Amino acid sequence: MINTEEEVTQCTGEIENNFSSRVEPRRVTVNQAGTRLPTGVEPEAIDVTVYYTRAEDLTPLHSPGCEATALLVQINSVNWTTVCSALTTARRLAIYHPNELKLVLDTVMPHLKLHIASLRSSVCKTALICATDFLKAFGELMFIHLQSGSPSLLAILLQKAALDKRFVMDEAKRTLSMMINAMPCKVLLNMLFLHVRDTNCKVRAIVAKYLTETVEKALCERERGIECCIDYNHEYLLQAVATFVNDRQPGARESARQLLSKLKDTYYHDTSSDEWFRFVERSLGKPTAIKILRTV
CATH class of the missing domain: 1.25.40 (Serine Threonine Protein Phosphatase 5, Tetratricopeptide repeat)
Structure with missing residues (x-):
């Protein structure tokens, strides 16, 4: 556990050093529906498939406590590549260190919901993959997060599965299928x-x-x-x-x-x-x- 402000700062600094490939920050605006709208100059070409890594190909983290603490800053970044990297870290926490992730889950979920609603398809897909791993890791504990807010996360998932680009629709359907597998039928x-x-x-x-x-x-x-x-x-x-x-x-x-x-x-x-x-x-x-x- 991280107990002091100095330790939090140190952990955050350690994680930031892991993001060795930087692009210029981009401004992000939020419309009335709460959807993130990317603005500014596009970064150089990036291979977004690195953010779609299969769960079985991800590895454990060396410092999961520090990663979980720094996640709250990284996942709220205005830099979309930093956000995607943070979502991948969140997946590794869910798969290998769920107890560490559980400590910050209530804070992380509103950001995950916002990124699923993103108009940038690569961010949306990465967030959907992350949500799938969260559902697999926490099952029924995700109920409150699926239902809370307006629109709820479940409502957003249903809309993404029905109305978005094909590859986003397919990913949203995989997330919903995991929800069916992971949660009790009554719920x-x-x-x-x-x-x-x-x-x-x-x-x-x-x-x-x-x-x-x-x-x-x-x-x-x-x-x-x-x-x-x-x-x-x-x-x-x-x-x-x-x-x-x-x-x-x-x-x-x-x-x-x-x-x-x-x-x-x-x-x-x-x-x-x-x-x-x-x-x-x-x-x-x-x-x-x-x-x-x-x-x-």
């Missing part, structure tokens, strides 16, 4: 239900996709004897199906069909069609039940 359902009626149809399609994956995960756990949150979320899932089934996006409609099929196969596989209809009718009312069962 996932509660978070995703809040976004079922998002005003953007492309975002709704992404929500439908990961809601379906969450149900698949929960049903697999049910087969292994683990308490299944789907057992007491039928009504909310059917309401989601009713929202998605006539959506403009084909992906949302397909997810609605899959969700309805999984619910029927799991809970009403050996019963008559009349019992299945009455089950849906109790949750949605007769007109909606007729409509979605006819569509699906």
Whole structure:
């Protein structure tokens, strides 16, 4: 642990010396939506792929305590390459020194959220990769960070997966997939239900996709004897199906069909069609039940 101001200064100085390749600082402005807008003269050509290193190719840090302390300064730099380097350091902390990172996580997360919303794609992608490693390292502890703020980190991830450049969309989807793998199904359902009626149809399609994956995960756990949150979320899932089934996006409609099929196969596989209809009718009312069962 770092206990004195002198030690903090010394550690910060040590870390700054590691950034041997410097470019001229660039001004950064923030718009009303909280998105960082890069300005100023572009630096010389930089190979940004060094910031996309696979987790298994990263190495432990020699002084994780000092690195964690200096991270708070580096991740807030106006120099985007310094930010990307700091995000890579944060990844190494998450992978090899999670206890050190946990001490500063509450301070680091708002900056990570801001960089995920960056209009500079290389910064955004690096931040998304970092978020993936954070989710893997901390799992359910990330819940509060995914939900807090407006827009929340989860809302930003859903938007990035639906509306950004292709390589950013792909990275955001990998981050969301890690979220599904790392967090409990009950928590996932509660978070995703809040976004079922998002005003953007492309975002709704992404929500439908990961809601379906969450149900698949929960049903697999049910087969292994683990308490299944789907057992007491039928009504909310059917309401989601009713929202998605006539959506403009084909992906949302397909997810609605899959969700309805999984619910029927799991809970009403050996019963008559009349019992299945009455089950849906109790949750949605007769007109909606007729409509979605006819569509699906």
